[in-house]
Amino acid sequence: MKKIFYWSPYLTNVATIEAVINSIKSVKKYSKNFNPILINVCGEFDNYKNDLLKLDIEIIDLVFFSYHKFLPTKGFLQSRLSFLIIFIVSFIPLFLLIRARKPDYLIFHLITSLPILVSNLIKKKTKFILRISGLPKYNLFRKFLWKNLGKKIYKVTCPTNGTINDLRLLKIFNDDKIILLRDPIINIKELLKMKNTKNYLNFDDKDFSIVAIGRLTKQKNFKLLIQCFDQILNLKKNSKLFIIGEGEQRDFLQKLIEKKKLSQKIFLLGFQKNVFNYLKNANLFILSSLWEDPGWVLMEAAMCNTLILSSNCRNGPKEFLEDNRGGVLFENNSIQDFLSKFKQITELNQKQIKEKKFFSKKKTKLFTNFNHYKKLNLILK
Numbered sequence: 001m002k003k004i005f006y007w008s009p010y011l012t013n014v015a016t017i018e019a020v021i022n023s024i025k026s027v028k029k030y031s032k033n034f035n036p037i038l039i040n041v042c043g044e045f046d047n048y049k050n051d052l053l054k055l056d057i058e059i060i061d062l063v064f065f066s067y068h069k070f071l072p073t074k075g076f077l078q079s080r081l082s083f084l085i086i087f088i089v090s091f092i093p094l095f096l097l098i099r100a101r102k103p104d105y106l107i108f109h110l111i112t113s114l115p116i117l118v119s120n121l122i123k124k125k126t127k128f129i130l131r132i133s134g135l136p137k138y139n140l141f142r143k144f145l146w147k148n149l150g151k152k153i154y155k156v157t158c159p160t161n162g163t164i165n166d167l168r169l170l171k172i173f174n175d176d177k178i179i180l181l182r183d184p185i186i187n188i189k190e191l192l193k194m195k196n197t198k199n200y201l202n203f204d205d206k207d208f209s210i211v212a213i214g215r216l217t218k219q220k221n222f223k224l225l226i227q228c229f230d231q232i233l234n235l236k237k238n239s240k241l242f243i244i245g246e247g248e249q250r251d252f253l254q255k256l257i258e259k260k261k262l263s264q265k266i267f268l269l270g271f272q273k274n275v276f277n278y279l280k281n282a283n284l285f286i287l288s289s290l291w292e293d294p295g296w297v298l299m300e301a302a303m304c305n306t307l308i309l310s311s312n313c314r315n316g317p318k319e320f321l322e323d324n325r326g327g328v329l330f331e332n333n334s335i336q337d338f339l340s341k342f343k344q345i346t347e348l349n350q351k352q353i354k355e356k357k358f359f360s361k362k363k364t365k366l367f368t369n370f371n372h373y374k375k376l377n378l379i380l381k
Helices: 015-030 046-054 076-101 113-119 140-149 161-170 188-195 222-227 229-235 250-259 276-281 296-303 316-321 335-346 350-367 369-380
Strands: 002-007 034-040 058-061 105-108 127-131 153-158 178-180 208-213 239-244 266-270 284-287 308-311 328-330
Touching: 002 015, 002 076, 015 034, 015 046, 015 369, 034 046, 046 058, 076 113, 105 113, 113 127, 113 140, 153 161, 161 178, 161 316, 188 276, 208 276, 208 296, 222 229, 222 239, 222 250, 222 335, 229 239, 229 335, 250 266, 276 296, 284 296, 296 308, 296 316, 296 350, 308 316, 308 335, 316 328, 316 350, 328 335, 350 369
Parallel strands: 002 034, 002 105, 034 058, 105 127, 127 153, 153 178, 208 239, 208 284, 239 266, 284 308, 308 328
Antiparallel strands: none
16 A cells, blocks of 8 residues: 655644644545655644544654744744745655665645755655645745755645646746645535534624634734624624634734724624534625635635635635636725625625525535545656
């Protein structure tokens, strides 16, 4: 049986974590030819160990101590320091691990510079697969690293066609190396179970309940929703906005809500492990992000049969909603266009709403664990 190592050291909770876990589970469940093995680089996956061990999934602790919780995460400089620490501590152990265990494949997400460097030092048969997660920033360092040290990369998988097009235009990798591999977002059995689990908040039927989900960061652009919510109330006076997530902008957003005297209309619910019950009972889901690739919550909202209003940011929303067939798109970061499209979506008739919900829900089939495995299996073969 061929061995697949997964490398994905992370600092904070991001969608990539679930992508890695779901990919491992899909290979374990559906394949008889491949054995997925998770590298626990600095203790980042300690909380997932029990769940994975129950499924008989092997976890390799790269070093003998967990230091993930001690790494600084807030701020650009602090996070870069953490990346440097992980790089220095992990370099020799990763090199020795690959040389000793000789995996057939190493699929690597996040802090990709180290596996790329090791790929140039290993003379064994291991094939290195760069898995791009989220919309990458094509800075000079990354382009130099990928172009000059990434020649031994076997394949580069991308979550959207938009990212594939970006890479081909930049001519960093040979076109035949670049492949579409959608994220394994939807586990239908688990989703149905979580949808029917009660949450502590019951929406009032008299309200027009709007849900937004994501880390409270600049990327998610919740500021735009709060800034124009008084105008939303002019269009739909019974509207209430529920923002689910945590992040460094929480205090800023809370003060903005209070400044605009919207504390009875906008609610920061914090992190919720189960968002599906909220989505199922909402009248509208809004994604206001400045960029996404692909935007997991779009697929989760679609699976919950929730109407979607989204920014047309790069790269995922336009691709998933297909120019308004699965929802309504507004011009990225434009309050004026957002209000116009909000008015438009609230004036849709029942037939139009049903058609958009049906289209987006049907498209979520592309993002199931099984479809991810089928595509990954072709790449590995």
